[in-house]
Structure formats: C-alpha cells, structure tokens
Amino acid sequence: MLSIEHVSKTFNPGTVNEKKALEDVSLHLERGDFVTLIGSNGAGKSTLFTAIAGGFVPDSGRIVLDGRDITFLPDYRRSREIGRLFQDPLKGTAPRMTIEENLALAYLRASKGGGGIFSTIKAKDRDFFREKLATLGLGLENRLTQPVGLLSGGQRQALTLLMATLVTPKLLLLDEHTAALDPATAEKVLELTKKIVTQQNITCMMVTHNISSALELGNRTIMMDGGRIVFELSGEERRNMTVEELLRRFKQQTNRQLDNDRMLLTRE
C-alpha cells in the first residue's frame, strides 16, 4: 500500500543549523493498517508525514503509494489520495467560507471530471453534506451556510476530519490532531476518528503523545527518535505491551529517557 524506502532529509545542509530530520527511514504499510507513531519532540514524526504528503522532496530514497512512485509528485496532486490533519485546527479549513463551501472543496477530489469547473453546489450535494455532518453529532448539519470561522476548535477539527475522509483517501495522516483540543472534545474527535477509519477501512498513520492510546488504537505502533525508526510493535508483542515496558524499552535502545513535554502530562 505505502512503501517508504530509505528516505533521508537534512534541513539547512552545510550550515550551522544543519539538522538531520530523517535518516534512512524505511517503512511498509499494508492496506487497512492503522499505525500509531510516537517519539520525543523533534524525533522527525511530522517531517515524515510532510515527506509522505509532498511538502518536500527527500534528499534520497523514494515513496511508493499503491504501486505508484509519488516521490516527485507535487503536494496538491498527492492530496487526491492522501488526507492530512494537523495539530492546529485552523489549518484544515477556510474560515471566511461557509461550511458547505468548505465541504464542496473537499468534494472536488472525488469528481475529477464530472460537473466541470463552472458547476455550483446543488441541492443533492447539500443533502449529502447534511447527512455526512449529522454523523459527527455536533449539530453542524443545520449550519451549512455559516462561515467556518465561527466554529470552535473542536468543531473545526471534526469538520476537517470529515473533509479529509469525505472521499475515502488511500492514506490518512493524523498529526496529533487532538492535541490542541480540551480533553472532552479531544475524546470526541478521537472517537469519530476511530469510527470513520474503521467504517471506511482507511489505511492510517497517527502521531500521538499519549502512549496508552498509541498502544490501544490501531494494529501497529512505531517509535521514532533522532530521525530514525527505533522499534516497531505489532501482534502479540504489542498486545502485551504496557506503557512502563515501552518506556523501559526506549531507554534501553537509546540510552535516554523519552522526553516529550506533552507526553509526560498525559501518562496515566
């Protein structure tokens, strides 16, 4: 499904600010995999997502999605197949446009030819949007013509999630997408994520700073550090893994404590 082959990326090479953000990262995802990604601050998790989504071309290595080499494909072309959510709930929606207009843009990905560039939002599109919004359970289905800027952070993030999955993507990248929300809202958005990802059987990667939810959600867990994948858990080993054991394992492999400022706060 997704193959990342020996991908490396150094920021500001040859300067004092040189930073090896990814070092020879290789990873293979099967269709339907749900991978949770954890690691210290600056481990390279977001950079890995940016490489997959097309924010830059890696210095070396290649990325293959569903049999197609996408290494040199610009980001907007990849977004037909790759959905991405950021920590910042403001990033995924256009605030001055209405809810239905935002959804219509997301819907563009689906109908490549049909409708044409001069088509407008039809009553049947509105019905479809309303029905989809209703599944969020936030009452947004009655606010189609309000500007998105009026929504709360959690509502905007839920809307972004809906937009990213309105047309089922081949791959969904979630980068701490609940971290900026209050606990109750974060819980709600995470529930929605689980529901949508399972229902549509989306191949998904999720960065989280919450180790217990990293172990609980999905079928694989990957630990990154210093631009590398340190270890990966799946199957039996992952089912039996505890938070304490995972931290011990990290320390043993890297000779360091796992230092993620946001992680410590949420360790139960």
Place this chain on the structure above:
Amino acid sequence: MLLVLRSAAEQGFIYSLVALALYLSYRTLDIADLTTDGTFTLGCAISATMTLAGHPLLGLVLAIAAGAAAGGVTAVLQTKLGVPSILAGIITMTGLYSVNLAAMGSKSNLPMLKEENVFSMAQALFGSAYKLVVAGVFAAVCAVLLGLFLRTRLGLSIRATGDNRDMVSASSINPALMTTVGLCVANALTGLSGALLAQYQKFSDIGLGTGMVVIGLASLIIGEVVVGRGGILRGVLAAVIGAVVYRIIIALALSSSVDANWIKFFSAVIVAIAIAYPTVKEKVLFYQKRRREAKKYAQH
C-alpha cells in the same frame, strides 16, 4: 447639478469594474495587484486605437484579452518564478508603459472625437440617457457574472486560495493555478474598464491608469462602509456602489472648486486610513486597557 451627478454615476459604473477587479485580487486572493495601473491604460490604449480604426466593440474584446494576459504575466512571475507579489505587479506595470505607448502608435494621447464608439452606437436606442444605460449595463453584467463565478467550483477554489492556502493544496487544488486564474480575471475587468473609459471620454492618455489601484481600493472601501462586509453579494455590491459614491464625492469636490490636483492625494489618504484603521483601533484599545489596569492596581 443633476447633470453633474449623472456623469459621476456614468463614470462610477465604468470605474466600478476596477473596484470589482480589486475585490477579486485584493479582498479575495489577498494580493495587492499593482498591475492594475498598467492594465487600465492598456485597456484605454487598445480601445482608442481600435475605435480610430472603426472597431470599437473589437477594441473592448481585445482590451479584455490583453488585460487577462497582463494579469497572467504578473501571476507567472509570482507563482512560478518566485518574484514577491508586489514586485511582480510593479515589473509588469513598468513593462506595460512601453507596450501602452506602442499600442497608441507612440503618441502619449489619442483623441477620437468623431469616431463611432459603443456609447454613440447605443444613442439611437436609449435616447438622452444612453451613456448611463451603457455604463450601467456593463457594471451590472460584470458584477453579476463575477458574483456567480465566485460560487462555482473554480471560484470556490480561488477564494480558498486567498483564505487558507494550506487547505487548498490539501483539497487537490493547485494554488498557483488559482492565483493565475484570479489575476487574469481581475485584470481582464480592469482592461475592460479602461477600454470603456477611453470610448466614454473619447480620449486616451498614457497617464490615465496612474494611481488606479489606490482609486479602486478607495472605492471598494467606501462601498464596504456603505453596504458592510461579508459574503459575495455584499462584496460585488460594495464595489459598484463604492465606485459610484467615490465619483460623486469627486464631482462635488470639484464643483465646490477644490483643486483637481489633490484628488489622488485624498484617495491615498482614504485608503491609508481605511487599511490602518483596525491596527490603530487595536493600539488604542491596548493603551486604554493598560491605563485602566494601572489605575486599578494603583488603588490597592
């Protein structure tokens, strides 16, 4: 007096196309497009030359096409070649100066007093109000078309590009292409505006476009004060109404013997104040709050 108002309205309708263009480039795409000055003159020049050649309608069509091309050049400079957006507009505008002179046959002004133009062509149909009718129809048609355009898929994509660029590429839309389309459409409108003005006043001059971007913005901002902001309907209404109000203000100022030389100065002041207003308001609130808090703690 009524005649003064009528001619102000006629000019307002013609210039409203520039305000509509700026609603698209400045308000929607968030680009201060300085190509506008050059494109306006380009429209005048082409329209004048074609009118002298006996093809006023073709002149309008060519002015639209040439305007779109000028917008395209600016767009390519900024989206493909990494030229900062303000500079891209200045470069195109500067280059256009020579093009405009060439389009007027190397003369800095072209009178066309006797030739038939789109206004005189309509005279037989609409009687004495013919100029107002023609200008009004052009303004209305452009406003309606722009309003409808911004609701289409293409229009939505252009608006989103100005609103949240990240989100646009995440929706599989090419933001560079959307910027290009937006600037082409905006400059096509500006070119048409210049073309209409030349035929309206039966005269083209190489300096007609100078300061047009500021005048257009001033009109748009005045219009937004009148009808408010938010929504496409309000936006295009603001452009048209603002342009007319602006021309009426100018006409009144001139008839009360204000020196015509100062008109552009006042436009500049209007734009500076209107754009600075939110920042100044915030600063004032900040100092008020600081004083209030200081007082509160002094009492303890």
